[in-house]
Amino acid sequence: xxxxxxxxxxxxxxxxxxxxxxxxxxxxxxxxxxxxxxxxxxxxxxxxxxxxxxxxxxxxxxxxxxxxxxxxxxxxxxxxxxxxxxxxxxxxxxxxxxxxxxxxxxxxxxxxxxxxxxxxxxxxxxxxxxxxxxxxxxxxxxxxxxxxxxxxxxxxxxxxxxxxxxxxxxxxxxxxxxxxxxxxxxxxxxxxxxxxxxxxxxxxxxxxxxxxxxxxxxxxxxxxxxxxxxxxxxxxxxxxxxxxxxxxxxxxxx
Amino acid sequence: xxxxxxxxxxxxxxxxxxxxxxxxxxxxxxxxxxxxxxxxxxxxxxxxxxxxxxxxxxxxxxxxxxxxxxxxxxxxxxxxxxxxxxxxxxxxxxxxxxxxxxxxxxxxxxxxxxxxxxxxxxxxxxxxxxxxxxxxxxxxxxxxxxxxxxxxxxxxxxxxxxxxxxxxxxxxxxxxxxxxxxxxxxxxxxxxxxxxxxxxxxxxxxxxxxxxxxxxxxxxxxxxxxxxxxxxxxxxxxxxxxxxxxxxxxxxxxxxxxxxxxxxxxxxxxxxxxxxxxxxxxxxxxxxxxxxxxxxxxxxxxxxxxxxxxxxxxxxxxxxxxxxxxxxxxxxxxxxxxxxxxxxxxxxxxxxxxxxxxxxxxxxxxxxxxxxxxxxxxxxxxxxxxxxxxxxxxxxxxxxxxxxxxxxxxxxxxxxxxxxxxxxxxxxxxxxxxxxxxxxxxxxx
Ligand SMILES: Cc1cc2nc3c(=O)[nH]c(=O)nc-3n(C[C@H](O)[C@H](O)[C@H](O)COP(=O)(O)OP(=O)(O)OC[C@H]3O[C@@H](n4cnc5c(N)ncnc54)[C@H](O)[C@@H]3O)c2cc1C
Ligand SMILES: NC(=O)c1ccc[n+]([C@@H]2O[C@H](COP(=O)([O-])OP(=O)(O)OC[C@H]3O[C@@H](n4cnc5c(N)ncnc54)[C@H](OP(=O)(O)O)[C@@H]3O)[C@@H](O)[C@H]2O)c1
Numbered sequence: 001x002x003x004x005x006x007x008x009x010x011x012x013x014x015x016x017x018x019x020x021x022x023x024x025x026x027x028x029x030x031x032x033x034x035x036x037x038x039x040x041x042x043x044x045x046x047x048x049x050x051x052x053x054x055x056x057x058x059x060x061x062x063x064x065x066x067x068x069x070x071x072x073x074x075x076x077x078x079x080x081x082x083x084x085x086x087x088x089x090x091x092x093x094x095x096x097x098x099x100x101x102x103x104x105x106x107x108x109x110x111x112x113x114x115x116x117x118x119x120x121x122x123x124x125x126x127x128x129x130x131x132x133x134x135x136x137x138x139x140x141x142x143x144x145x146x147x148x149x150x151x152x153x154x155x156x157x158x159x160x161x162x163x164x165x166x167x168x169x170x171x172x173x174x175x176x177x178x179x180x181x182x183x184x185x186x187x188x189x190x191x192x193x194x195x196x197x198x199x200x201x202x203x204x205x206x207x208x209x210x211x212x213x214x215x216x217x218x219x220x221x222x223x224x225x226x227x228x229x230x231x232x233x234x235x236x237x238x239x240x241x242x243x244x245x246x247x248x249x250x251x252x253x254x
Numbered sequence: 255x256x257x258x259x260x261x262x263x264x265x266x267x268x269x270x271x272x273x274x275x276x277x278x279x280x281x282x283x284x285x286x287x288x289x290x291x292x293x294x295x296x297x298x299x300x301x302x303x304x305x306x307x308x309x310x311x312x313x314x315x316x317x318x319x320x321x322x323x324x325x326x327x328x329x330x331x332x333x334x335x336x337x338x339x340x341x342x343x344x345x346x347x348x349x350x351x352x353x354x355x356x357x358x359x360x361x362x363x364x365x366x367x368x369x370x371x372x373x374x375x376x377x378x379x380x381x382x383x384x385x386x387x388x389x390x391x392x393x394x395x396x397x398x399x400x401x402x403x404x405x406x407x408x409x410x411x412x413x414x415x416x417x418x419x420x421x422x423x424x425x426x427x428x429x430x431x432x433x434x435x436x437x438x439x440x441x442x443x444x445x446x447x448x449x450x451x452x453x454x455x456x457x458x459x460x461x462x463x464x465x466x467x468x469x470x471x472x473x474x475x476x477x478x479x480x481x482x483x484x485x486x487x488x489x490x491x492x493x494x495x496x497x498x499x500x501x502x503x504x505x506x507x508x509x510x511x512x513x514x515x516x517x518x519x520x521x522x523x524x525x526x527x528x529x530x531x532x533x534x535x536x537x538x539x540x541x542x543x544x545x546x547x548x549x550x551x552x553x554x555x556x557x558x559x560x561x562x563x564x565x566x567x568x569x570x571x572x573x574x575x576x577x578x579x580x581x582x583x584x585x586x587x588x589x590x591x592x593x594x595x596x597x598x599x600x601x602x603x604x605x606x607x608x609x610x611x612x613x614x615x616x617x618x619x620x621x622x623x624x625x626x627x628x629x630x631x632x633x634x635x636x637x638x639x640x641x642x643x644x645x646x647x648x649x650x651x652x653x654x655x656x657x658x659x660x661x662x663x664x665x666x667x668x669x670x671x672x673x674x675x676x677x678x679x680x681x682x683x684x685x686x687x688x689x690x691x692x693x694x695x696x697x698x699x
Binding site for chain 1: 255256257258277279280281282320323324325326327337348
């Protein structure tokens with residue numbers, strides 16, 4: 001998996017947070033479309049297993065790399081590695097994230113730091129570190145996973161929602177800047193997905209499949225869609241929710 | 255890793271148990287589990303076992319379905335290594351284009367590699383290729399001591415035999431290597447024949463046994479008298495696909511049958527209408543593999559057809575010599591008792607499996623759905639007696655009603671299984687509702 005000489009890595013996908021349920025399915029799509037892959041995450045030993053899987057699913061080459069979003073040097077290191085490994089155009093998926101429990105955070109507010117740092121701080125730093133590389137290559141797709149939770153922040157999910165709102169905020173200007181170099185930025189906004197993140201949460205809310213979301217996101221990325229809700233109905237749900245007057249919204253219990 | 259308290263049941267939905275469920279997504283999360291809590295635990299795949307094999311009241315259940323990676327494939331030998339959560343239909347989807355398929359598949363594609371090994375599955379070609387476990391080259395088992403051991407039939411024959419067909423009770427299968435069949439074809443040429451009664455069916459099955467690749471009979475379990483055993487026999491041979499084949503999207507059952515409509519009426523309509531599709535002379539057609547092997551997967555949620563109380567599935571195998579007699583008694587019993595069985599499935603099995611608790615033996619295997627009504631236990635007990643009387647056995651992957659005494663009588667190698675357990679899991683960490691109900695770990699009195 002970590003062969004020193006890789007076949008042409010043109011149009012490779014670099015996936016950050018590659019062990020995520022959504023990212024794993026996205027990588028399987030990329031493999032099916034014969035794209036080389038770089039899997040970045042904390043558990044490299046496990047990513048090697050994903051690498052074997054993806055090669056057997058038709059990825060021409062897979063490489064893994066250590067990436068811990070909370071390491072302040074991570075973004076710069078990742079940029080250095082990608083710059084050296086990928087001389088041609090490449091694409092990026094930023095999928096890492098943590099949900100946290102609002103109750104636990106209220107008991108220990110310092111926990112908010114880690115969630116905001118991961119979901120917003122590290123993701124934005126990584127986008128900023130990779131942007132010049134992608135600009136220099138005059139193309140590629142940058143895909144960032146936000147959430148419907150960032151569209152209007154709820155009290156029950158305050159820290160996570162705020163982190164995804166910050167991430168979405170950064171995407172706007174960055175998209176405009178990258179567009180000048182022919183790089184597209186797609187912000188994914190899934191509703192609840194059936195992944196490790198939601199496993200164990202109160203049942204009752206319908207969970208969409210990560211594989212379906214990944215397939216949809218893959219298509220959105222290919223056409224450079226600026227924002228993609230999944231399932232699509234969330235676009236309209238969030239439109240209504242954003243229009244609710246504050247006093248009404250904050251009285252809603254969810 | 256998050257843990258949820260969930261009410262779990264088997265596919266038949268008869269018995270529910272509250273279990274602490276975890277769903278590891280990385281290997282390390284799985285391997286650390288044994289270092290954590292004490293108390294009983296069990297692996298679970300897609301929950302397609304019908305009864306109580308994949309649940310453990312108040313224990314820990316490890317959902318394996320997110321550990322589903324392909325690990326190695328050798329196109330020379332056809333040996334595929336993958337994680338235990340890999341789904342069987344997914345393997346065929348990925349490998350058919352390369353000319354390989356699984357040698358043994360059950361009646362649904364929603365079965366994991368772990369579940370396939372733990373139940374030592376049989377397919378519609380058992381006479382030809384044997385059970386699923388016959389194609390397993392090795393497997394890695396996470397055992398109660400927290401270690402992962404590689405088991406294979408040569409180096410570790412006893413532990414291997416205790417794990418194939420061992421219903422998850424020796425440990426957690428982490429990954430396994432299965433030899434795929436080469437020269438796979440994407441479709442099946444099916445010949446369907448109507449048979450008017452049990453004797454005609456048994457004769458036809460017998461005639462096809464040495465030559466057919468796949469065979470299965472759908473028996474009208476409500477036909478009585480002279481029509482007892484009336485059925486449709488399907489014979490299948492691998493074929494090239496017709497270009498028009500398309501996988502139909504799964505349809506949901508539009509409505510649950512109202513609880514007050516006697517199942518008998520629904521069954522009458524269902525069973526009377528269905529064979530009419532096939533002309534008297536029989537019918538030949540080419541269908542996709544999915545359509546042939548997994549006909550019920552096209553109707554998502556069909557298991558709720560029987561309503562809230564669910565249903566038992568009874569499946570036994572009877573040795574050939576006693577099959578005609580035993581099957582007749584079983585069908586008569588289900589008709590007479592008005593137990594609400596609609597359909598039965600009859601297949602032939604070729605030879606014994608490799609596991610101590612493997613289901614297969616040379617004989618005829620009958621599977622029946624029995625709605626969980628008040629009289630179901632009585633019917634199941636009578637079916638158990640006939641099975642015992644014929645020297646047959648009941649399939650644990652389907653079972654929800656067997657008695658401990660019958661288990662011991664049906665599975666002569668149970669003692670060897672117990673010896674293996676004493677070595678590999680002396681504290682009895684791995685348990686299920688099934689193992690408790692059948693007192694499977696206890697030494698015979
Ligand atoms: C419609 C339908 C048709 C079927 N047709 C057939 C058929 O034709 N032939 C046949 O043989 N069977 C058939 N079955 C039964 C089914 O194949 C088995 O019950 C199979 O074990 C289910 O696999 P699963 O992954 O859903 O496992 P589960 O049902 O979740 O578990 C079954 C058993 O396997 C164990 N297990 C699961 N994963 C692991 C693991 N990783 N390590 C250790 N133990 C594990 C569990 O502990 C449990 O004891 C059918 C079932 C259905 C619903
Ligand atoms: N599930 C949902 O309902 C939902 C809805 C909307 C948006 N999303 C978003 O979708 C994305 C993917 O999440 P998911 O649903 O697939 O959940 P997931 O399986 O729990 O994935 C979360 C991923 O983030 C990684 N991660 C967390 N902290 C990290 C760190 N410090 N450094 C590196 N990686 C880190 C995890 O890596 P480890 O394996 O090493 O822990 C894991 O791969 C997330 O951004 C999430 O916010 C999810």
